[in-house]
Amino acid sequence: MRTTLKITAAAAVTTALALGLGACGTSSDPGAGSTASADTSKPLVVAASPTPHADILNFVKKNLAEKAGLKLEVKEFTDYVLPNTATQSGEVGANFFQHKPYLDDFNKKKGTDIVPVVNVELEPLGLYSKKVKALTDLKAGQTVAIPNDTTNEGRALKLLADNGVITLKDGVGTDANLSSVKDAKGLTFKELEAATLPRALNDVDAAVINGNYAIEAKLKPAQDALALEKADGNPYANFLAVKRGNEKDPRVVKLAQLLNSDEVKKYIDDTYDGSVIPSFGAAK
Incomplete structure (x- = not known):
């Protein structure tokens, strides 16, 4: 056509x-x-x-x-x-x-x-889980997987901070890394290659996944994400x-x-x- x-x-x-x-x-x-x-x-x-x-x-x-x-x-x-x-x-x-x-x-x-x-x-980057239904269900002692490349790790941590899951040090923004976390609220972080994050959902309590890999894994970011980046700005x-x-x-x-x-x-x-x-x- x-x-x-x-x-x-x-x-x-x-x-x-x-x-x-x-x-x-x-x-x-x-x-x-x-x-x-x-x-x-x-x-x-x-x-x-x-x-x-x-x-x-x-x-x-x-x-x-x-x-x-x-x-x-x-x-x-x-x-x-x-x-x-x-x-x-x-x-x-x-x-x-x-x-x-x-x-x-x-x-x-x-x-x-x-x-x-x-x-x-x-x-949009999103937080997904097969074990919890809402952000408020994430508790101390649970594990969250995040991308291990520099920019997407910072982006993932900012998403978590923007949604109250963790607290970052002042002024860090998207340059954040694990040393920038001021209060992890008892959560443990697992750094993984971005492409492997959808497969890790069975092994961790939640994972921050890039939009393209989420879609490939048949996730629907607009519906399935516990938290999703805003498009504006x-x-x-x-x-x-x-x-x-x-x-x-x-x-x-x-x-x-x-x-x-x-x-x-x-x-x-x-x-x-x-x-x-x-x-x-x-x-x-």
Whole structure:
């Protein structure tokens, strides 16, 4: 089925991209996305987490890309490291799986040079449990699992603090780690890789789970979470990203435009029922 493409917010994004979102550069694999030497007749390969990122990209591929003249390939990854290292090395031309605080931390620690291009959607972080029915049922001596990567751990602890489960030291915010907990109220924390948290629900009393992994585990964040991040003012929008210098690749510009189209907004709204929220606009 072909869908008529209508571009609204995408127009502003395209303009920003055309004006230049960074200096030119080259990739170790010219066919993977280097603006200076890429064969833009080749498909743009995009690394993505399976849900919702790869789902959204596959919707674009099946319904919008051909009409827009874009050849698109989607390569799925199930962790938070390989999509960035594959983008840096040129194995893929772009990725779609992460938010800005995570990318900033990754670039700093790994010495990579990856930049955001366009925001697409937000997946609220949530607290889930198979053993308690409400936040007030969490008691001293119980165990809560949280993501072990720096940015999502801080995000998880802030969610718990915002909902009165724990108390953080003053002024910590999303930079929190376990040493930032002023009062754990008798709870024990278990740090685990984000992708494993849904499977840990049987072994802990509760877990803070990233939205994409919650959805993959058939959880419904808008219904099942004991506590859920608010969308307003949330800095954790997930975006399309590339290695610096590849922002002007015509394929990247075209994909950014499609990802901010009315059709993608409708797809997200209809498919995820509030568990994933459209969050369009140029990423900074």
